[in-house]
Structure formats: C-alpha cells, structure tokens
Amino acid sequence: MNQSNFIDSLISNVEEDKVLHCCNLNDLNGNDLYKVIILSNFLEYIPVFEMEAVWGEIKKTLCPGGLIIIKTVLYDNPNELGEDEIDSVRIRCNKQTGGTMLRDCLRHDLIMASNEEEWFALVRQEDLSLFSNEQKEQFVNHHKKWLNQYGLEIKEKYVEEEYRHLVPGAGRMMIGCVAENNKKYQTQALRLVQSIRWFGKTMAGANIFVCMVDEADPEFVKELEKWGVYVRIVKRFSISHPPSNKLRLFELPEVSSYDTIMLLDCDTIIVQDPSPFIDGDHFQAEMAAGLTVPYTTFNNLFAHYRLPLPKQNYLTAITKQKTIWYCNAGVLVFPRALIQSFFPIWKSYTLDLSHKRYLLGKQYFFCEQASLTIAFAAHPLPFARLPLQMNFHLTLNISNEMKRCDPVIIHYHKMNDETGFIKHISKNPYTNNRIILFNERLKRYLASVLQSKE
16 A cells, blocks of 8 residues: 555545655654655654654644554564665664554553554544544554454553563664764774674664773774764773773663663674573573682671671672672673663762772782672562573683583673684684674675775
C-alpha cells in the first residue's frame, strides 16, 4: 500500500496545506498546525536521546483529531545493524521494533490506530472523541490487538516495568568507553568501536558513546562519527587515578534514554554477539581475574567505612581463589533503573578512596574496582555473574576452563601493537581464531583507507 492510499483509508478531504511532510526537525518548529504529519523514514535517524523532545514537538504541531503517519522498517532488535549501514556514513541510530513503537505510543498517550506493511497511523488518545464512532471503534480495536500481542490490556496508565518488557532482553542498548586524548587510547577506542560494528551482530548497531577526557582531537572525532559514534567531552575524574575516569560515562544525561548501559574498557574488543548473555534485569559483571585487592586489604577497607565484611563466597575468574564479591570493572552491564540509584554511591566511595591512597597501598591501581565492591556491599543490587567469555583476559597463563572458552569480549590489556592489531599469544585456539578474524578485518579496512588516499 502506498502513502496516499493508506492516508485516504483513514481520513479524507485533507487540504494540502494541512499536510506536513516532515524531512527534518526544523519542520516541527513552526507555528502552524497540521491535520496530517508524515514521518517517512525519519524517526530512525533521530538520536534516541532526542526523541522525547521530538514527540513533544510532533504533538504540539498536530491539529486536534489529526493523524501522525509513520513509515519505518520494523526490526527484530533495536540494536542490530543493517548490511547497508556497515560502510555507510549514516547509521540508523533509532531503529524501531514493534515493541519500541508501542512503548512510544503508551508513553505519549497515543493510540496505534492502524498499520499496513511499513505504514503506521497514530492518534492522540484524547482526540478519539473527535472521530466518528465507527472510526473510534476501529482505532481502539487495532490498538487492543497490538497490546494483546505483548500481553497488555488497555488502561489509563502503565508502569515502567510494563514499558520495559515491550523491548525484551537488553532492550535499547548504550555502549560506552572513556578514553584519554592521546594516540594510544584513541587507537584502542576506535578499534573497540570497529569491533562492535564488525562482529557485534544483533548488537552491532547499538548506540556507542566515546567519552574523551578534557579534550578531543577534531580529526579523531570525525573518524569516530563515521562509525556512528557520539563523542562527549568529560572532565577528568581523578588526576591520581586515571582508571576512575570511566565513571564519567554514567554522568551523561543520555543514559536516561536507554534500557541497558554497557561500560567497556578501551582495551577490549567484541568478537561475537554479546546479546545472549545480557538479561537486562541484573547488574552483570565477571569476578576479577585474581586477588588484585587481597582479603586483608578489604578487611581494612570495610572497617574504615564501617561496613560488615562480606563472606568469601566467590572464586576469582582465572586464579580460582576465594574472594568476596570483587569484580573486574572492564566489562560492566547495568539496567538503567539500577545504575541511576547505584551510581551516586559508587561515585562517592570512588572519590573518597582515590584521596586515601594509604588504604590501598600497592593495590591503588584497582581503586575503582575496590570502591565498586564497597558500593555494592553498601547498596546491593540484583546481580548476575557474567560468564568468562564475556570478559576474557588475554594472558599467557590460562586455566583449563579458559582453554575451552570461545570468547565474546576479549580484554587484551597490553597485548596489542600501536596500530591496534591484537597479538596471538593465547593457548586457546578459539581465542586465536577470533583474534585472526579481527586482525584480518582490520587489515582489510586499513588497506581500503590507504587505497582511498591514492
């Protein structure tokens, strides 16, 4: 069905000057009201974090009894990447699923009045009385069908949990890292971004944020933006403890627009789809590789902060030593609802501990991991441990479990060269195969860049 036929099936005799073909956001900033607002292949290019304001402008520009007409492709997953986007300068950053469409309707008091193929018609709930009884019944019944597909019924208000379940699993994903503005970290951050786009599969199209500490080289920003990355400048968190800069990601206002936030260290690459391992309901992380902060140090820390010392109910990821809850902070996954309450506590302990080097001594490098443990003890969250393959440390000494592991996220630490190629040092054939695939993809990319300059 084409656009005209779809609109004519819902409303007739609309004057041409009462139809707005919206091509950019400026079209919504006028003072005129329109009977029909058409958004054709438009929403998917509007950043997720701008959509609340956009919906407000759309509703403000719509006449009473008007229609919002949307043309968009529905995806299975809002984080996937279309084949046509991999080498494109325009990534569709706001892909729609049936669940995301319905969620926006419910949040903004809209009715899913009708749809045919890629065309959708929305009306304001308060405007239903302005339509004929026949149309009103038709619109409401269609809306009910959509709700029933997701196990919902019509009611005045829905709770956040109901909205969240419309987009299951990780939901709409935000992936972020924090980097220093120098060649080493620029290369690491870019390779991480590329690995997500090349190997992330159903998460390859996720919105990526790279936070640059204090400043960012303009040419590097342009390069990141080619990959659909949002670059943000953040203040240094700690001069004495640079790894704590990663906490700045959670201060971004954009965090509130996503269902799940994944924080990755710059020295990681994604080599398989992480989606099957992310449940969207729990704070998820893997235990630290070893006792980089020993039990005796934690005993002193918990005494200092007047907290009861947790039991040693966990084993470290690689050395298999008993430990209290103590996670590696290189891969952290938070549902939005959990990080918003937890982050201020983690930040507070990190700030305090970063100024008390004497409490950690030789273990000061792991300050933000120690503070994460303290914050978790002070403010427990629903937690699910990530499997080893979601934070696979690239190291010479590996356990039998690591030999059998096919990594999803490789935490390579210093095992890379200046160009970003990962070293083949693992005794795990699965890991080496993933590294070879990444390095070959990177080699082809660099060759294409050189060729384009000739």
